[in-house]
Amino acid sequence: MIDDWQCLETAQGGDEKAWRDLFARHYPSLVKMTSCITGSIETGHDLAQESFVRLLRFRIRHHTGSVTSLLSTIAYRLALKEKHRISLYHRPDAALIADGSPSPLELAIRNDTDRIIFRVMQSLSVEHREILTLRLMSGHSYEEIARITGIPIGTVKSRVFYAVKECRQMLKERGVFK
Amino acid sequence: MTHPDADTLLKFALKTLDQSESSSVAEHLSVCEKCKDLQQKILGELARLEEVEIHIDVPAPPGLPRRLRLPLAVSRWAAVLAIGFLLGYMTAQLSDPVRPVVVQQRLIPTRAEVSSSGFVSCQAIDVTTSP
Numbered sequence: 252m253i254d255d256w257q258c259l260e261t262a263q264g265g266d267e268k269a270w271r272d273l274f275a276r277h278y279p280s281l282v283k284m285t286s287c288i289t290g291s292i293e294t295g296h297d298l299a300q301e302s303f304v305r306l307l308r309f310r311i312r313h314h315t316g317s318v319t320s321l322l323s324t325i326a327y328r329l330a331l332k333e334k335h336r337i338s339l340y341h342r343p344d345a346a347l348i349a350d351g352s353p354s355p356l357e358l359a360i361r362n363d364t365d366r367i368i369f370r371v372m373q374s375l376s377v378e379h380r381e382i383l384t385l386r387l388m389s390g391h392s393y394e395e396i397a398r399i400t401g402i403p404i405g406t407v408k409s410r411v412f413y414a415v416k417e418c419r420q421m422l423k424e425r426g427v428f429k
Numbered sequence: 430m431t432h433p434d435a436d437t438l439l440k441f442a443l444k445t446l447d448q449s450e451s452s453s454v455a456e457h458l459s460v461c462e463k464c465k466d467l468q469q470k471i472l473g474e475l476a477r478l479e480e481v482e483i484h485i486d487v488p489a490p491p492g493l494p495r496r497l498r499l500p501l502a503v504s505r506w507a508a509v510l511a512i513g514f515l516l517g518y519m520t521a522q523l524s525d526p527v528r529p530v531v532v533q534q535r536l537i538p539t540r541a542e543v544s545s546s547g548f549v550s551c552q553a554i555d556v557t558t559s560p
């Protein structure tokens with residue numbers, strides 16, 4: 252398998268196959284991240300697609316970090332902007348809790364236990380949920396999360412700790428964890 | 430033997446402890462079955478949290494820009510702008526120029542009648558002027 256950076260450079264040079272490979276490799280986890288952060292699978296897809304458009308135009312100066320990390324940084328910033336825009340006129344989460352019916356994002360989770368875990372994660376505070384999403388859904392290291400979000404690494408670690416602690420507690424109460 | 434508390438074990442599993450704390454917990458786990466079991470349980474739960482599956486339909490990737498064409502996003506914005514200008518132009522052509530109508534509202538007391546509670550009753554009238 253060609254290294255991600257090489258793949259990106261080849262794609263930027265106009266190679267369709269390299270572009271498709273790179274997309275297939277990173278799109279699924281990216282869209283999960285953007286969907287979880289914005290609370291909408293539709294918005295998640297829009298932002299993930301836009302991130303790839305921007306990745307294509309990204310001027311590569313050095314190969315520090317990973318392409319995954321770069322994509323997440325682009326997507327995370329787009330997601331924050333979008334979330335701010337949405338929150339100006341409505342709150343999808345509030346609407347969801349109000350009528351109790353599953354959101355399209357929840358319907359995309361087929362396993363019942365997975366859905367309980369997801370709901371628990373979504374019920375965390377925004378700060379905790381975002382960091383936990385980057386850690387668990389995207390599998391980024393603490394250093395990467397600090398770079399992506401611009402949040403100090405100590406804060407990142409403590410947020411992951413409190414987020415996981417809270418999740419475990421809630422999942423015990425719901426009988427998912429013993 | 431002092432066992433590390435639950436929070437410390439969780440931090441150890443999350444790898445958020447500093448070097449010295451981490452090695453003392455590791456040392457303890459190598460000799461304490463009870464804590465080792467707890468640690469295994471935590472690691473299992475963490476793995477479970479990571480396993481949440483969201484079904485994603487992967488669409489086609491955004492197209493690569495052709496050499497002689499503007500990059501995709503640029504051409505898309507250009508299209509949006511062009512349509513915007515066209516619509517604006519058509520709207521301007523189709524509708525008559527709108528003359529401004531000035532609407533003012535003034536509050537004029539009918540009678541300076543002060544009630545016992547101290548309110549003055551007023552009547553609102555529209556003063557509309559057309560050029």
Ligand SMILES: [Zn+2]
Pocket residue numbers: 431432433457461462463464465
């Ligand atoms: Zn012990």
